[in-house]
Amino acid sequence: MEVTSAGSGSLLGTRCQQDLLDADLQVEDRNARMAWEIRQAELNHHAEQLPATAIHYELYSVLWPEMLPEGAATVEQAFQSMTGMSIGDYFMVGSALMARLVNFAHTGQGAPMFMPDVYFSSTKIDPSIPQAFFDFTARDVDGLRDELLAEQAHYGATTYGSLTFERFPLVEAQTGIFLPTSVASLHRRITEGVFHVLAEAAEKERHDRRYHTSKFGNVFEALVEKTVRRGEAALPSHSPITADAPYGGRSNRRDSSDVIVAYERNPVFIEV
Numbered sequence: 027m028e029v030t031s032a033g034s035g036s037l038l039g040t041r042c043q044q045d046l047l048d049a050d051l052q053v054e055d056r057n058a059r060m061a062w063e064i065r066q067a068e069l070n071h072h073a074e075q076l077p078a079t080a081i082h083y084e085l086y087s088v089l090w091p092e093m094l095p096e097g098a099a100t101v102e103q104a105f106q107s108m109t110g111m112s113i114g115d116y117f118m119v120g121s122a123l124m125a126r127l128v129n130f131a132h133t134g135q136g137a138p139m140f141m142p143d144v145y146f147s148s149t150k151i152d153p154s155i156p157q158a159f160f161d162f163t164a165r166d167v168d169g170l171r172d173e174l175l176a177e178q179a180h181y182g183a184t185t186y187g188s189l190t191f192e193r194f195p196l197v198e199a200q201t202g203i204f205l206p207t208s209v210a211s212l213h214r215r216i217t218e219g220v221f222h223v224l225a226e227a228a229e230k231e232r233h234d235r236r237y238h239t240s241k242f243g244n245v246f247e248a249l250v251e252k253t254v255r256r257g258e259a260a261l262p263s264h265s266p267i268t269a270d271a272p273y274g275g276r277s278n279r280r281d282s283s284d285v286i287v288a289y290e291r292n293p294v295f296i297e298v
Contacts (some may be wrong), residue, residue: 107227111155
């Protein structure tokens with residue numbers, strides 16, 4: 027998302043491209059290089075988990091089923107083919123696990139581990155739903171070791187980050203008992219990880235990686251607009267907000283920026 031201010035001409039949301047940790051990395055494709063650098067930046071900066079979870083809750087559990095853009099059914103089928111569950115159920119189970127970890131961090135009560143048979147026993151959730159989640163995001167100790175060795179053989183040895191932990195942020199330490207290998211990785215797998223799953227599903231179907239994720243374009247726009255409107259409503263004085271306003275002559279009609287906040291001196295234009 028880019029945010030620019032017309033008054034100052036400054037870029038409020040800055041894109042950075044720099045060598046991180048490995049100046050000798052050989053990646054010819056510019057987009058692949060940027061993707062690698064962005065991932066490394068995220069690995070070294072842990073986002074605030076509660077706000078990020080709230081944002082993705084609105085995205086997956088509220089706006090996505092509410093808007094149901096064209097092609098939504100195909101997206102859900104692709105996600106279910108990879109995970110054995112719907113996007114909404116995946117996020118629901120993942121959020122429940124994060125809530126347990128947050129509660130442990132704040133109160134020290136319980137333990138930072140999960141026993142699905144016990145944890146979900148008092149809910150009305152079909153047991154096959156959390157089972158599918160753990161099947162997809164967890165490996166036992168031997169399985170995790172095999173994944174790490176395979177990653178090292180394919181990408182080379184490293185002392186930072188691990189694609190394996192990003193894909194499998196839970197380890198089954200004993201039968202039916204799961205521990206997070208990385209809380210930050212677990213959080214990413216639950217939130218933005220949905221898009222990684224959809225990208226992998228598209229590749230499996232021999233499509234461009236953006237084939238399924240592109241369906242979220244209008245949903246993201248709605249999310250940003252609603253977020254801006256809530257923030258503006260909380261201010262003492264309100265400024266007009268416009269979203270995708272058509273302009274121009276009949277033969278050359280166009281839509282404005284996705285969201286425009288008409289501050290009197292410095293209007294803000296947001297492209298999602």
